[in-house]
Amino acid sequence: MEIKDILVINPGSTTTKIAVYTNQNKDVLFEETIVHDENKILSFPNVASQREYRREMILQMLQEDGYDLSNLSAVVGRGGMVYDLAGGGYKVNKKLCDKLASSTIPQHASSLGGILAYMIAEPLNLPAYIYDSTMGCDLLDVVKLTGIAGAEKYGATHLLNSRAQAIKYAASVGRDYRDMQLIVCHMGGGITANAWRDGKVIDTAAYDDGPMAPERSGGVPLLLFKKLCFDGRHTEKDMEDLISGKGGLYSYLGTKDCLEVEKRIESGDEYAKLVYEAMALQVAKSVAGLSCVLKGKVDVIILTGGIARSKMLTDMIAEYCGHIGKIEVMAGEGEMEALAGGALRMLQGEEIAKEY
Numbered sequence: 001m002e003i004k005d006i007l008v009i010n011p012g013s014t015t016t017k018i019a020v021y022t023n024q025n026k027d028v029l030f031e032e033t034i035v036h037d038e039n040k041i042l043s044f045p046n047v048a049s050q051r052e053y054r055r056e057m058i059l060q061m062l063q064e065d066g067y068d069l070s071n072l073s074a075v076v077g078r079g080g081m082v083y084d085l086a087g088g089g090y091k092v093n094k095k096l097c098d099k100l101a102s103s104t105i106p107q108h109a110s111s112l113g114g115i116l117a118y119m120i121a122e123p124l125n126l127p128a129y130i131y132d133s134t135m136g137c138d139l140l141d142v143v144k145l146t147g148i149a150g151a152e153k154y155g156a157t158h159l160l161n162s163r164a165q166a167i168k169y170a171a172s173v174g175r176d177y178r179d180m181q182l183i184v185c186h187m188g189g190g191i192t193a194n195a196w197r198d199g200k201v202i203d204t205a206a207y208d209d210g211p212m213a214p215e216r217s218g219g220v221p222l223l224l225f226k227k228l229c230f231d232g233r234h235t236e237k238d239m240e241d242l243i244s245g246k247g248g249l250y251s252y253l254g255t256k257d258c259l260e261v262e263k264r265i266e267s268g269d270e271y272a273k274l275v276y277e278a279m280a281l282q283v284a285k286s287v288a289g290l291s292c293v294l295k296g297k298v299d300v301i302i303l304t305g306g307i308a309r310s311k312m313l314t315d316m317i318a319e320y321c322g323h324i325g326k327i328e329v330m331a332g333e334g335e336m337e338a339l340a341g342g343a344l345r346m347l348q349g350e351e352i353a354k355e356y
Ligand SMILES: Nc1ncnc2c1ncn2[C@@H]1O[C@H](COP(=O)(O)OP(=O)(O)O)[C@@H](O)[C@H]1O
Pocket: 012, 187, 188, 189, 190, 214, 256, 257, 258, 259, 260, 305, 306, 307, 309, 310, 311, 333
Protein backbone atom coordinates (compact mmCIF):
# COMPACT_ATOMS: atom_id res chain seq x y z
CA MET A 1 0.00 0.00 0.00
CA GLU A 2 1.34 3.41 -0.93
CA ILE A 3 1.77 5.60 2.15
CA LYS A 4 0.79 9.18 1.48
CA ASP A 5 0.48 12.04 3.96
CA ILE A 6 -0.02 11.97 7.72
CA LEU A 7 -2.03 14.62 9.54
CA VAL A 8 -0.71 15.31 13.05
CA ILE A 9 -2.89 16.94 15.72
CA ASN A 10 -1.48 18.19 19.02
CA PRO A 11 -4.05 19.98 21.19
CA GLY A 12 -2.85 22.25 23.99
CA SER A 13 -4.95 24.10 26.56
CA THR A 14 -5.46 27.14 24.32
CA THR A 15 -3.94 26.06 20.99
CA THR A 16 -4.22 23.19 18.54
CA LYS A 17 -1.05 22.52 16.56
CA ILE A 18 -1.50 20.70 13.27
CA ALA A 19 1.00 19.53 10.66
CA VAL A 20 0.96 17.46 7.51
CA TYR A 21 3.98 15.22 6.95
CA THR A 22 4.61 13.91 3.46
CA ASN A 23 7.14 11.86 1.50
CA GLN A 24 7.35 9.20 4.24
CA ASN A 25 7.85 11.89 6.89
CA LYS A 26 10.89 13.39 5.19
CA ASP A 27 9.11 16.69 4.62
CA VAL A 28 6.62 18.82 6.51
CA LEU A 29 4.11 20.15 4.02
CA PHE A 30 2.90 22.70 6.53
CA GLU A 31 2.61 23.26 10.26
CA GLU A 32 0.11 25.63 11.84
CA THR A 33 -0.74 26.67 15.37
CA ILE A 34 -4.42 27.46 15.73
CA VAL A 35 -4.74 29.88 18.64
CA HIS A 36 -8.13 29.56 20.29
CA ASP A 37 -10.03 32.34 21.97
CA GLU A 38 -9.42 31.73 25.70
CA ASN A 39 -12.99 32.76 26.59
CA LYS A 40 -14.39 30.39 24.00
CA ILE A 41 -12.37 27.52 25.52
CA LEU A 42 -13.52 28.51 29.01
CA SER A 43 -17.16 28.39 27.85
CA PHE A 44 -17.01 24.59 27.46
CA PRO A 45 -17.90 22.52 30.52
CA ASN A 46 -15.05 20.06 29.97
CA VAL A 47 -12.25 19.16 27.60
CA ALA A 48 -14.13 16.64 25.45
CA SER A 49 -16.97 19.06 24.74
CA GLN A 50 -14.50 21.20 22.75
CA ARG A 51 -14.20 18.50 20.09
CA GLU A 52 -16.69 19.81 17.49
CA TYR A 53 -15.35 23.34 17.81
CA ARG A 54 -11.69 22.27 17.44
CA ARG A 55 -12.50 19.85 14.60
CA GLU A 56 -14.16 22.68 12.65
CA MET A 57 -11.13 24.92 13.25
CA ILE A 58 -8.75 22.20 12.00
CA LEU A 59 -10.79 21.50 8.87
CA GLN A 60 -11.10 25.22 8.19
CA MET A 61 -7.33 25.66 8.52
CA LEU A 62 -6.66 22.73 6.17
CA GLN A 63 -9.07 24.25 3.68
CA GLU A 64 -7.41 27.68 3.94
CA ASP A 65 -4.07 25.97 3.26
CA GLY A 66 -5.66 24.43 0.14
CA TYR A 67 -4.99 20.92 1.42
CA ASP A 68 -6.77 18.01 -0.27
CA LEU A 69 -7.79 15.49 2.43
CA SER A 70 -7.75 12.65 -0.10
CA ASN A 71 -3.95 12.77 0.12
CA LEU A 72 -4.03 11.49 3.69
CA SER A 73 -3.10 7.96 4.73
CA ALA A 74 -3.67 8.44 8.47
CA VAL A 75 -4.38 10.93 11.22
CA VAL A 76 -2.45 10.82 14.49
CA GLY A 77 -3.12 12.76 17.68
CA ARG A 78 -1.39 13.27 20.99
CA GLY A 79 -2.46 10.57 23.44
CA GLY A 80 -4.39 11.55 26.52
CA MET A 81 -4.98 10.88 30.19
CA VAL A 82 -6.31 7.30 30.10
CA TYR A 83 -4.89 5.37 33.07
CA ASP A 84 -4.41 1.99 31.46
CA LEU A 85 -2.62 2.95 28.25
CA ALA A 86 0.88 1.62 27.61
CA GLY A 87 3.65 3.51 25.82
CA GLY A 88 3.93 3.49 22.01
CA GLY A 89 1.07 3.56 19.54
CA TYR A 90 -2.63 2.68 19.57
CA LYS A 91 -5.19 2.58 16.82
CA VAL A 92 -8.07 4.73 18.02
CA ASN A 93 -11.29 2.71 18.11
CA LYS A 94 -14.70 3.79 19.39
CA LYS A 95 -13.96 2.37 22.86
CA LEU A 96 -10.73 4.37 23.20
CA CYS A 97 -12.42 7.47 21.79
CA ASP A 98 -15.21 7.18 24.37
CA LYS A 99 -12.68 6.66 27.16
CA LEU A 100 -10.69 9.74 26.09
CA ALA A 101 -13.94 11.72 26.20
CA SER A 102 -14.98 10.38 29.60
CA SER A 103 -15.39 12.77 32.52
CA THR A 104 -13.90 10.12 34.82
CA ILE A 105 -10.33 10.68 33.53
CA PRO A 106 -8.26 13.73 34.54
CA GLN A 107 -9.16 16.66 32.30
CA HIS A 108 -6.28 17.62 29.99
CA ALA A 109 -6.28 18.89 26.40
CA SER A 110 -4.04 16.01 25.27
CA SER A 111 -7.09 13.70 25.45
CA LEU A 112 -8.55 15.60 22.50
CA GLY A 113 -5.71 14.37 20.24
CA GLY A 114 -7.13 10.87 19.78
CA ILE A 115 -10.73 12.10 19.70
CA LEU A 116 -10.01 14.65 16.94
CA ALA A 117 -7.88 12.15 14.98
CA TYR A 118 -10.79 9.67 15.10
CA MET A 119 -13.40 12.28 14.16
CA ILE A 120 -11.41 13.34 11.10
CA ALA A 121 -10.10 9.91 10.02
CA GLU A 122 -13.28 7.86 10.47
CA PRO A 123 -15.43 9.57 7.77
CA LEU A 124 -12.46 9.33 5.39
CA ASN A 125 -12.14 5.60 6.13
CA LEU A 126 -8.58 6.10 7.36
CA PRO A 127 -6.84 4.84 10.49
CA ALA A 128 -6.56 7.16 13.48
CA TYR A 129 -3.72 6.70 15.95
CA ILE A 130 -2.35 8.07 19.18
CA TYR A 131 1.27 7.75 20.21
CA ASP A 132 3.03 7.83 23.59
CA SER A 133 0.08 8.98 25.65
CA THR A 134 0.66 11.16 28.71
CA MET A 135 0.03 8.13 30.93
CA GLY A 136 1.83 5.52 28.84
CA CYS A 137 4.66 4.89 31.28
CA ASP A 138 5.85 1.51 32.52
CA LEU A 139 6.21 2.48 36.16
CA LEU A 140 7.79 -0.18 38.36
CA ASP A 141 5.38 -1.69 40.88
CA VAL A 142 7.55 -0.33 43.67
CA VAL A 143 7.10 3.18 42.24
CA LYS A 144 3.31 2.94 42.03
CA LEU A 145 2.81 2.70 45.80
CA THR A 146 1.94 6.09 47.22
CA GLY A 147 1.38 5.43 50.89
CA ILE A 148 -2.39 5.19 50.50
CA ALA A 149 -3.63 1.71 49.66
CA GLY A 150 -5.76 1.77 46.53
CA ALA A 151 -4.38 5.13 45.34
CA GLU A 152 -1.69 4.13 42.86
CA LYS A 153 0.62 6.60 41.16
CA TYR A 154 -0.03 6.73 37.41
CA GLY A 155 2.69 9.18 36.50
CA ALA A 156 1.17 11.60 33.96
CA THR A 157 4.10 13.01 32.02
CA HIS A 158 5.49 14.41 28.75
CA LEU A 159 6.27 10.94 27.45
CA LEU A 160 6.15 11.87 23.77
CA ASN A 161 8.84 14.54 23.83
CA SER A 162 10.81 12.70 26.47
CA ARG A 163 11.23 9.63 24.27
CA ALA A 164 11.92 11.78 21.18
CA GLN A 165 14.76 13.58 22.98
CA ALA A 166 16.12 10.35 24.50
CA ILE A 167 16.31 8.79 21.03
CA LYS A 168 17.91 11.93 19.56
CA TYR A 169 20.52 12.22 22.30
CA ALA A 170 21.43 8.52 22.15
CA ALA A 171 21.85 8.75 18.36
CA SER A 172 24.13 11.79 18.78
CA VAL A 173 26.52 9.69 20.90
CA GLY A 174 26.20 6.62 18.67
CA ARG A 175 24.07 4.64 21.11
CA ASP A 176 20.58 3.17 21.39
CA TYR A 177 18.50 4.84 24.11
CA ARG A 178 17.18 1.41 25.11
CA ASP A 179 20.68 0.52 26.34
CA MET A 180 21.01 3.69 28.39
CA GLN A 181 19.78 5.02 31.74
CA LEU A 182 18.55 8.56 31.24
CA ILE A 183 16.65 11.23 33.11
CA VAL A 184 14.67 13.51 30.81
CA CYS A 185 13.13 16.67 32.16
CA HIS A 186 10.55 18.43 29.95
CA MET A 187 10.14 22.07 30.91
CA GLY A 188 7.28 24.03 29.35
CA GLY A 189 4.13 25.53 30.89
CA GLY A 190 4.16 22.28 32.87
CA ILE A 191 7.30 20.47 34.00
CA THR A 192 7.72 16.72 34.41
CA ALA A 193 10.78 14.44 34.54
CA ASN A 194 11.25 10.77 33.71
CA ALA A 195 13.71 7.99 34.49
CA TRP A 196 14.38 5.77 31.46
CA ARG A 197 15.70 2.20 31.57
CA ASP A 198 15.46 -0.45 28.82
CA GLY A 199 13.55 2.03 26.64
CA LYS A 200 10.81 2.45 29.26
CA VAL A 201 9.84 5.15 31.74
CA ILE A 202 10.11 3.36 35.08
CA ASP A 203 9.51 6.40 37.31
CA THR A 204 8.30 9.97 36.92
CA ALA A 205 8.20 13.29 38.69
CA ALA A 206 4.73 13.76 37.29
CA TYR A 207 2.14 16.39 36.41
CA ASP A 208 0.70 16.26 39.95
CA ASP A 209 3.68 15.34 42.13
CA GLY A 210 6.65 16.85 40.30
CA PRO A 211 8.24 20.31 40.43
CA MET A 212 6.35 23.60 40.25
CA ALA A 213 6.18 25.01 36.74
CA PRO A 214 5.20 28.29 35.06
CA GLU A 215 1.49 27.46 35.41
CA ARG A 216 1.43 24.44 37.76
CA SER A 217 1.78 23.94 41.48
CA GLY A 218 3.58 20.60 41.31
CA GLY A 219 3.51 18.52 44.49
CA VAL A 220 2.65 20.54 47.61
CA PRO A 221 2.62 19.49 51.28
CA LEU A 222 -0.54 17.47 51.90
CA LEU A 223 -1.72 19.24 55.04
CA LEU A 224 -1.48 22.61 53.31
CA PHE A 225 -3.31 21.28 50.31
CA LYS A 226 -6.04 19.73 52.49
CA LYS A 227 -6.45 23.02 54.34
CA LEU A 228 -7.01 24.92 51.08
CA CYS A 229 -9.50 22.28 49.89
CA PHE A 230 -11.65 22.64 52.98
CA ASP A 231 -11.24 26.28 53.98
CA GLY A 232 -14.58 27.18 52.41
CA ARG A 233 -12.95 29.68 50.05
CA HIS A 234 -11.77 27.32 47.31
CA THR A 235 -14.06 25.33 45.03
CA GLU A 236 -12.94 22.09 43.38
CA LYS A 237 -12.41 24.10 40.18
CA ASP A 238 -10.20 26.61 42.07
CA MET A 239 -8.05 23.72 43.32
CA GLU A 240 -7.84 22.21 39.83
CA ASP A 241 -6.75 25.61 38.53
CA LEU A 242 -3.99 25.79 41.12
CA ILE A 243 -2.75 22.34 40.09
CA SER A 244 -2.77 23.37 36.43
CA GLY A 245 -3.40 26.82 34.95
CA LYS A 246 -2.92 29.24 37.83
CA GLY A 247 -0.30 27.57 40.03
CA GLY A 248 3.50 27.79 40.04
CA LEU A 249 5.17 30.97 38.73
CA TYR A 250 1.75 32.38 37.88
CA SER A 251 0.54 31.97 41.45
CA TYR A 252 3.56 33.84 42.86
CA LEU A 253 4.33 36.33 40.12
CA GLY A 254 1.18 36.68 38.02
CA THR A 255 2.96 35.59 34.84
CA LYS A 256 3.63 32.25 33.14
CA ASP A 257 6.26 33.77 30.90
CA CYS A 258 9.81 32.89 31.97
CA LEU A 259 11.24 35.62 29.72
CA GLU A 260 9.21 38.16 31.71
CA VAL A 261 10.41 36.64 35.00
CA GLU A 262 14.02 36.89 33.83
CA LYS A 263 13.51 40.53 32.85
CA ARG A 264 12.30 41.24 36.38
CA ILE A 265 15.27 39.40 37.87
CA GLU A 266 17.68 41.35 35.67
CA SER A 267 16.10 44.59 36.83
CA GLY A 268 16.80 43.64 40.46
CA ASP A 269 13.52 41.99 41.55
CA GLU A 270 14.72 39.77 44.42
CA TYR A 271 11.32 38.10 44.91
CA ALA A 272 11.18 37.00 41.26
CA LYS A 273 14.70 35.57 41.70
CA LEU A 274 13.62 33.64 44.80
CA VAL A 275 10.62 32.11 43.03
CA TYR A 276 12.64 31.23 39.90
CA GLU A 277 15.34 29.65 41.99
CA ALA A 278 12.70 27.66 43.91
CA MET A 279 11.44 26.29 40.60
CA ALA A 280 14.98 25.35 39.54
CA LEU A 281 15.65 23.68 42.89
CA GLN A 282 12.43 21.66 42.63
CA VAL A 283 13.44 20.49 39.16
CA ALA A 284 16.87 19.49 40.51
CA LYS A 285 15.26 17.62 43.43
CA SER A 286 13.08 15.71 40.95
CA VAL A 287 16.18 14.73 39.00
CA ALA A 288 17.90 13.66 42.23
CA GLY A 289 14.83 11.63 43.27
CA LEU A 290 14.74 9.85 39.91
CA SER A 291 18.45 9.02 40.15
CA CYS A 292 17.53 6.69 43.05
CA VAL A 293 15.34 4.41 40.94
CA LEU A 294 18.31 4.17 38.52
CA LYS A 295 20.50 3.34 41.53
CA GLY A 296 22.78 6.27 40.79
CA LYS A 297 23.78 5.07 37.33
CA VAL A 298 22.69 7.98 35.17
CA ASP A 299 24.20 8.25 31.68
CA VAL A 300 22.77 11.69 31.05
CA ILE A 301 20.27 14.25 32.35
CA ILE A 302 18.46 15.88 29.42
CA LEU A 303 16.82 19.29 29.94
CA THR A 304 14.28 19.91 27.18
CA GLY A 305 11.14 21.98 26.37
CA GLY A 306 10.73 25.71 25.78
CA ILE A 307 12.29 26.81 29.07
CA ALA A 308 15.46 24.85 28.35
CA ARG A 309 16.25 27.85 26.10
CA SER A 310 16.96 29.74 29.29
CA LYS A 311 20.62 29.65 30.28
CA MET A 312 19.73 31.32 33.56
CA LEU A 313 17.43 28.47 34.55
CA THR A 314 19.48 25.56 33.18
CA ASP A 315 22.54 26.97 34.98
CA MET A 316 20.60 27.14 38.24
CA ILE A 317 19.41 23.54 37.80
CA ALA A 318 22.93 22.37 36.97
CA GLU A 319 24.28 24.03 40.09
CA TYR A 320 21.91 21.95 42.24
CA CYS A 321 22.05 18.57 40.48
CA GLY A 322 25.14 18.63 38.25
CA HIS A 323 26.80 16.21 40.69
CA ILE A 324 24.37 13.47 39.61
CA GLY A 325 25.49 13.20 36.00
CA LYS A 326 26.25 14.92 32.72
CA ILE A 327 23.66 17.53 31.80
CA GLU A 328 22.63 17.96 28.17
CA VAL A 329 20.41 20.88 27.19
CA MET A 330 18.12 20.05 24.23
CA ALA A 331 15.80 23.05 24.04
CA GLY A 332 12.40 22.94 22.33
CA GLU A 333 10.33 19.87 21.66
CA GLY A 334 9.86 17.31 18.90
CA GLU A 335 6.28 16.22 19.54
CA MET A 336 4.86 16.71 16.04
CA GLU A 337 7.70 14.81 14.41
CA ALA A 338 7.47 12.07 17.06
CA LEU A 339 3.75 11.63 16.40
CA ALA A 340 4.29 11.47 12.65
CA GLY A 341 7.16 9.00 13.10
CA GLY A 342 5.03 6.73 15.29
CA ALA A 343 2.14 6.79 12.79
CA LEU A 344 4.49 6.01 9.89
CA ARG A 345 5.97 3.00 11.71
CA MET A 346 2.45 1.69 12.42
CA LEU A 347 1.38 2.23 8.80
CA GLN A 348 4.49 0.41 7.60
CA GLY A 349 3.89 -2.44 10.03
CA GLU A 350 7.26 -1.78 11.69
CA GLU A 351 5.40 -1.22 14.95
CA ILE A 352 2.17 -3.01 15.73
CA ALA A 353 -0.57 -0.57 16.71
CA LYS A 354 -2.13 -1.70 19.98
CA GLU A 355 -5.92 -2.05 20.31
CA TYR A 356 -7.66 -0.59 23.36
N1 LIG B 1 14.56 31.91 25.52
C1 LIG B 1 13.79 31.64 26.56
N2 LIG B 1 14.23 31.86 27.80
C2 LIG B 1 13.44 31.61 28.86
N3 LIG B 1 12.23 31.09 28.78
C3 LIG B 1 11.73 30.83 27.57
C4 LIG B 1 12.48 31.09 26.40
N4 LIG B 1 11.72 30.73 25.33
C5 LIG B 1 10.54 30.26 25.85
N5 LIG B 1 10.55 30.33 27.18
C6 LIG B 1 9.48 29.97 28.14
O1 LIG B 1 9.04 28.64 27.87
C7 LIG B 1 7.70 28.51 28.34
C8 LIG B 1 6.87 27.83 27.27
O2 LIG B 1 7.49 26.65 26.90
P1 LIG B 1 6.81 25.66 25.83
O3 LIG B 1 7.63 24.42 25.77
O4 LIG B 1 6.58 26.41 24.56
O5 LIG B 1 5.45 25.42 26.59
P2 LIG B 1 4.15 24.58 26.29
O6 LIG B 1 4.42 23.78 25.03
O7 LIG B 1 4.00 23.77 27.51
O8 LIG B 1 3.09 25.62 26.13
C9 LIG B 1 7.20 29.92 28.67
O9 LIG B 1 7.24 30.11 30.06
C10 LIG B 1 8.24 30.80 27.97
O10 LIG B 1 8.37 32.04 28.61
